[in-house]
Amino acid sequence: GDSVTQMEGPVTLSEEAFLTINCTYTATGYPSLFWYVQYPGEGLQLLLKATKADDKGSNKGFEATYRKETTSFHLEKGSVQVSDSAVYFCALLYGNNRLAFGKGNQVVVIP
Amino acid sequence: GAGVSQSPSNKVTEKGKDVELRCDPISGHTALYWYRQSLGQGLEFLIYFQGNSAPDKSGLPSDRFSAERTGGSVSTLTIQRTQQEDSAVYLCASSLGGTGRGTQAFFGQGTRLTVV
Numbered sequence A: 001g002d003s004v005t006q007m008e009g010p011v012t013l014s015e016e017a018f019l020t021i022n023c024t025y026t027a028t029g030y031p032s033l034f035w036y037v038q039y040p041g042e043g044l045q046l047l048l049k050a051t052k053a054d055d056k057g058s059n060k061g062f063e064a065t066y067r068k069e070t071t072s073f074h075l076e077k078g079s080v081q082v083s084d085s086a087v088y089f090c091a092l093l094y095g096n097n098r099l100a101f102g103k104g105n106q107v108v109v110i111p
Numbered sequence B: 001g002a003g004v005s006q007s008p009s010n011k012v013t014e015k016g017k018d019v020e021l022r023c024d025p026i027s028g029h030t031a032l033y034w035y036r037q038s039l040g041q042g043l044e045f046l047i048y049f050q051g052n053s054a055p056d057k058s059g060l061p062s063d064r065f066s067a068e069r070t071g072g073s074v075s076t077l078t079i080q081r082t083q084q085e086d087s088a089v090y091l092c093a094s095s096l097g098g099t100g101r102g103t104q105a106f107f108g109q110g111t112r113l114t115v116v
Helices: none
Strands: A003-006 A011-014 A019-021 A023-026 A032-038 A044-050 A056-059 A062-065 A075-077 A086-094 A098-101 A105-110 B005-007 B010-013 B019-024 B031-037 B043-050 B065-069 B075-079 B088-095 B111-115
Touching: A003 A086, A003 A098, A011 A019, A019 A105, A023 A032, A023 A086, A032 A056, A032 A062, A044 A062, A098 B031, A098 B043, B005 B088, B010 B019, B019 B088, B019 B111, B031 B075, B043 B065, B043 B075, B075 B088
Parallel strands: A011 A105, B010 B111
Antiparallel strands: A003 A023, A019 A075, A032 A044, A032 A086, A044 A056, A056 A062, A062 A075, A086 A098, A086 A105, B005 B019, B019 B075, B031 B043, B031 B088, B065 B075, B088 B111
């Protein structure tokens, strides 16, 4: 079935470093793709989205491009801040309006 | 409030007991979802309500799980005869008319259920 795979394990990096979190998907047709973020003590919130191939979603300095040829939607940010420490989930919309989520990546930014 | 509200925020229950988890969606949102987040796992879809349509229950893991949505607003997720593997964070989300292209789902902060 439709699914999302995120890279394994937490990500620890220094402030101002470049962040990449890999996300690949398996889907029939052309799903919409999302990145959600969960800051400490808060609920999940939408970070960015892309609804068709080659679309680029962007928000708060984060970007992700919908790549149909590689079935990927990698999240990137050029210079992370301590406040970006959170758990990041890749998701796709499939079937009867259901979101399928990856396992999430804990990102820790060290000052 | 302005967001999705879930209660209780934490629930500890004994194995075999029944529990009810409540979700108050954002006013005017016709779509409501329940997900489960287990330790080290992604979010697992449980059930989806859309307006007056029959709910999509395909994600419920067993017949011990059920959910209702009264009056198109508040929803209750019920777990009967709880087991230790039911321990997880249960998340509720709502959106305007489903998560069709461009529509955003808003999540509550979840209920952390611990079965001892």
